[in-house]
Amino acid sequence: MTTPYADLHCHSTCSDGSLTPIELIDLAIEKGLKGLSITDHDTTRAYATALPYAKEKNVEIISGVEFSAFLGKESVHILGYSYQIGNEKIGKLCRFHTQRRQERNKGMLERLARVGIQIDESDLLKMNHGNEDLFDPESSIGRPHIAHAMIAKGYVSSVNEAFKKYLGEGKSCYVEGGGVTVEETIEAIREAGGLAVIAHPHLIKDKNLLSRLLEIDFDGMEVYYANIPSSQEQQWIKIAEKKGWIMTGGSDFHGISKPTIQLASSWVDASTFKFLHQHFLDNQTNDA
Ligand code: AMP
Ligand code: ZN
Ligand code: FE
Ligand code: FE
Numbered sequence: 146m147t148t149p150y151a152d153l154h155c156h157s158t159c160s161d162g163s164l165t166p167i168e169l170i171d172l173a174i175e176k177g178l179k180g181l182s183i184t185d186h187d188t189t190r191a192y193a194t195a196l197p198y199a200k201e202k203n204v205e206i207i208s209g210v211e212f213s214a215f216l217g218k219e220s221v222h223i224l225g226y227s228y229q230i231g232n233e234k235i236g237k238l239c240r241f242h243t244q245r246r247q248e249r250n251k252g253m254l255e256r257l258a259r260v261g262i263q264i265d266e267s268d269l270l271k272m273n274h275g276n277e278d279l280f281d282p283e284s285s286i287g288r289p290h291i292a293h294a295m296i297a298k299g300y301v302s303s304v305n306e307a308f309k310k311y312l313g314e315g316k317s318c319y320v321e322g323g324g325v326t327v328e329e330t331i332e333a334i335r336e337a338g339g340l341a342v343i344a345h346p347h348l349i350k351d352k353n354l355l356s357r358l359l360e361i362d363f364d365g366m367e368v369y370y371a372n373i374p375s376s377q378e379q380q381w382i383k384i385a386e387k388k389g390w391i392m393t394g395g396s397d398f399h400g401i402s403k404p405t406i407q408l409a410s411s412w413v414d415a416s417t418f419k420f421l422h423q424h425f426l427d428n429q430t431n432d433a
Contacts, residue, residue, distance in 0.1 A: 147414035151180030153209065153421075154224065154344070154367065154395025155408055157195075158279040160185035161272070161289035163400030165279065166195035169408070170204050176409040180418045182209030184224055184395070187242035188285045192230055205418070207425040210235070211344055213242065214330040215323035219354050220314075221344075223330050224367060224393065227425035228339025238325065238333045239283070245324040246286055253291060256318035257311065268294040287322075288312045289402045304402055327361060338428040340364040340421070342393050346381055347373055359384065369394025371410040392417065 156162030157169055164172065166183055169191075173181045181204055183191040189210050199206035210225045228235055254264050270280050272293040280286070292307035301307045311318040331341040342365035349355045368381035369392070385392045394417075398408040 149176075149178060149409055149412035150415040151178055151182070151205070151418040152176075152395045152398070152409050152412050153182045153207075153226070153393050153418075154184050154211070154370075154411070155181070155398040156185055156211075156400075157183050157191045158284070159183075159188050159190040160285040161287055161399060161402055163272075163402065166191040167198050169398075170195060170198055170202055170206075172408050173204060174202060176407075178204070178409055178412070179415075180205040180207070180422065182207045182226060182395070182421075184209040184211040186211050186285045186287060187213055187246065188239050188283055189230070189235060190281070190283045190285075196230065205422055207418075207421050208339070210239075212238065212325070212330045212334075213322045214325055214327045216327045216354060216358055218321070219351065220321060220323040221327065221349065221354075221358060223327060223334070223363075224342040224344045225330075225334035225337075225339045226342060226365075226393070227421050227428055228334055228337035229428045232337035234333045234336040235339075238330070241325065242285065243283065249320045249322065250286060250291065252320040253288070253312065253318050256320070257291070257295075260311070260317065262295060262298075262300050262311070262318075264291060264294045264298065268297070271297060289399070293402075327358070331361070331363065338424075340391065340424065342367055342391065345370050345397065347377055359388075363388075363390060365391030365393050367394060368392045369411045369413065371396040371398075371406045391420070393421075 157166045185191050208228050212223045214223050269286050269290040272290045292304040295301045295307045334341045341363050343363050344367050366385045394411050394413045396410045398406055
């Protein structure tokens, strides 16, 4: 019987989570975890504060990030782990995404304005309990921030309603994410010495898209995820075993944006984590 050791998928206030990196580490300790990876959307900003704090608290931490990427015209998520902190290739990709997100958010706000919903860019900074100080220019702002601004202004009553009516894929105010191909994303992660992992494959509903993604040379797949039945996990485990991929897992905890998901509700055991942790440590001294 294996025991929970580390949650490898969660979001902080550096993207669309509601806890700061430091609060996430405190919560991980409370939940009895020994290890953690903070996988913010398109930014590694969390590590500026998370690394020294994790060291102080004796929590083993590995670098992580969740990149948006294009496969053809579809948007998928790719997790990057154990890359070298401060690596320029990853930094460049994050800066590209910050710019892309600014333009995309503008596009979605314009579409909302056309249906009578007035949200300003400055409103997007109010997501985290109104604490604008939590955002710096390297934070990743996206649809959950728009959803919270819509709630604050009384246009919708929940994040879910905002996605269902306006912001979800294919809805009237949605603008595509992505911007960089899957292959380019994998290349940047690898150039930083990191490992590229397919995020939450069960969320990819298009079978064709999924089989194309599975043909790509990844290092791993996220086979454990919050609230999915173990029969589904088994399906991903089988595929990952066949490919010789690392099997990762995590909750995708966001705090208030996804209140049904708790930190540590999905996890990896000590042996998977130790492998990734050693890879992380080796990478910080190498010239990746
Ligand atoms: P973005 O990066 O701007 O495309 O936003 C992606 C974020 O929106 C991810 O954290 C998703 O989990 C979240 N998201 C997508 N669909 C929904 C939904 N129906 N309800 C709540 N959050 C969602
Ligand atoms: Zn998110
Ligand atoms: Fe994701
Ligand atoms: Fe995520």
